[in-house]
Amino acid sequence: MEICLDFVAHLGPDTSSCVFTLIDSPADLIRVSAVSRSWRRFVIANGFSKKLCLRMCPEASNVTDLLETNCLCTSDAVSSSDAELRRSEREHRLFSYLGHCIVSLDGNRNCIFQSIHASSTDNFPDESIDNTLEPNDRVDRRPSYWSSEGQSDPQVPETLTYRLLSNLCVIDEIIIQPFKAYFQYGNPIYSASAVRFRMGHSRLPFETAAVNIQAINVDNYVWTYVSPEFPMVQENTLQSFKLPRPALCIGGILQIELLGRVQVQEMDGLYYICVCHVKALGRPLTPKLEVQFVEPGGKIVLRYQPDAVEPSSTEPVAEEEPAVDELSVSWNALRERINHLRARRGWHLPLLNSLLGPAEPESDEEEQP
Structure with missing residues (x-):
């Protein structure tokens, strides 16, 4: 019979932590945590998902609090160890998803x-x-x-x-x-x-x-x-x-x-x-991740909403301009050049008017009596 060896238990927590720290992909870290219950507990307890996310994106270190909308927490009193376990599990889920979003190119x-x-x-x-x-x-x-x-x-x-x-x-x-x-x-x-x-x-x-x-x-x-x-x-x-x-x-x-x-x-x-x-x-x-700013103090709260439905939206496509002939394009460019020359200070307007004709008055100007 083949003997399976759990290297986490064999190497000890310190050496195993050094090995897990070398993982540089959020997807690989999730796969590692799915190997066994003991490995999952080890990944969550040591906060490897958060550490990896902060290595990839140091800006995430500005987040001070975490919330999860579907967290099944009861109002009954729980021990401090259970509360810490829930907090660690919530942190693992949130930073695992954030790490996935950072490396994913979907929806660019x-x-x-x-x-x-x-x-x-x-x-x-x-x-x-x-x-x-x-x-x-x-x-x-x-x-x-x-x-x-x-x-x-x-x-x-x-x-x-x-x-x-x-x-x-x-x-x-x-x-x-x-x-x-x-x-x-x-x-x-x-x-x-x-x-x-x-x-x-x-x-x-x-x-x-x-x-x-x-x-x-x-x-x-x-x-x-x-x-x-x-x-x-x-x-x-x-x-x-x-x-x-x-x-x-x-x-x-x-x-x-x-x-x-x-x-x-x-x-x-x-x-x-x-x-x-x-x-x-x-x-x-958004909408699965939201951030809130709490003043005073400047706290940044990251809210995870895993059940939120992403809206299906498409970017508007710019309409193409109608085709025009080269003569029209050249004339429009010349017209724009003339208009900008008139608008700029420092040009001799009487000279421009004598060469190009007087500028037409604006349509919203009142007629002189």
């Missing part, structure tokens, strides 16, 4: 829900941060982009802040496209020299953070993740910035730091940064 999509604010805007609302969420470079045949204010110092940074689809998201990749000003001479590209990403939560309620100018204050945000700097290329393309590892955004706030300016606008000699597209690729973890 653009996680940006709405823009919150930009550190500066040159021409609001025509060049606002909202334009960075448009899928096309042009809307109603007009260019769609965000532009910073001009600066004489190329080292002045800018920030774009967004709210994500959920207050708990895993983000793998950020995609940014600098804007190419086709209506200016030479078609300059107003990119940054580098980018960095911050994720966290706002100290203000959602309604206040969305509309109140106080939300712009950096002291109103708590950042639980800060990425390294990534160089940006001065090209009018969708540039992918893959994070070194999946990042857990606790609080649903993403901030993009645009570091350094590379392009001077010829008409005023100032440095600008312009962006036409922003995406954050990842996956929201």
Whole structure:
């Protein structure tokens, strides 16, 4: 008869713990805990699922309390050992599921829900941060982009802040496209020299953070993740910035730091940064995982709802623009260039009017008597 040896009991708890710590996959850890009851008790008692999750995603260490909605806990008095066992089992289930979500690629999509604010805007609302969420470079045949204010110092940074689809998201990749000003001479590209990403939560309620100018204050945000700097290329393309590892955004706030300016606008000699597209690729973890912020004290409570049903939603597909001939495209580009030249300060408007004809008055202006 073959003799089965339980190496956990044979090696002892210390050596076995060193072996189990080498497991680097949440799925493998679950398989190990299913080998036998003794192995499951050993995995749960030593908190290996939590330790693995924190190694993969250190942001999870900011969680201070755990809740489970379907926890079958009775109101009867229980011993301290039973209470500790229940707590350990709950922690094992929650962090096992969180670890699975971190490494899984199921449901990857653009996680940006709405823009919150930009550190500066040159021409609001025509060049606002909202334009960075448009899928096309042009809307109603007009260019769609965000532009910073001009600066004489190329080292002045800018920030774009967004709210994500959920207050708990895993983000793998950020995609940014600098804007190419086709209506200016030479078609300059107003990119940054580098980018960095911050994720966290706002100290203000959602309604206040969305509309109140106080939300712009950096002291109103708590950042639980800060990425390294990534160089940006001065090209009018969708540039992918893959994070070194999946990042857990606790609080649903993403901030993009645009570091350094590379392009001077010829008409005023100032440095600008312009962006036409922003995406954050990842996956929201709701409704099975929710996070709550308890003030004062800044406690972060992670709630696990294993019976919650995930809504079946599909991303809206951008409609394709109708095809136009090359002559129409060239004429529209020329028209946009003329309109921007009129709008910019520092140009000799009488000269433009003599060459191109006077500008038509706005339709909502009152007629002169």
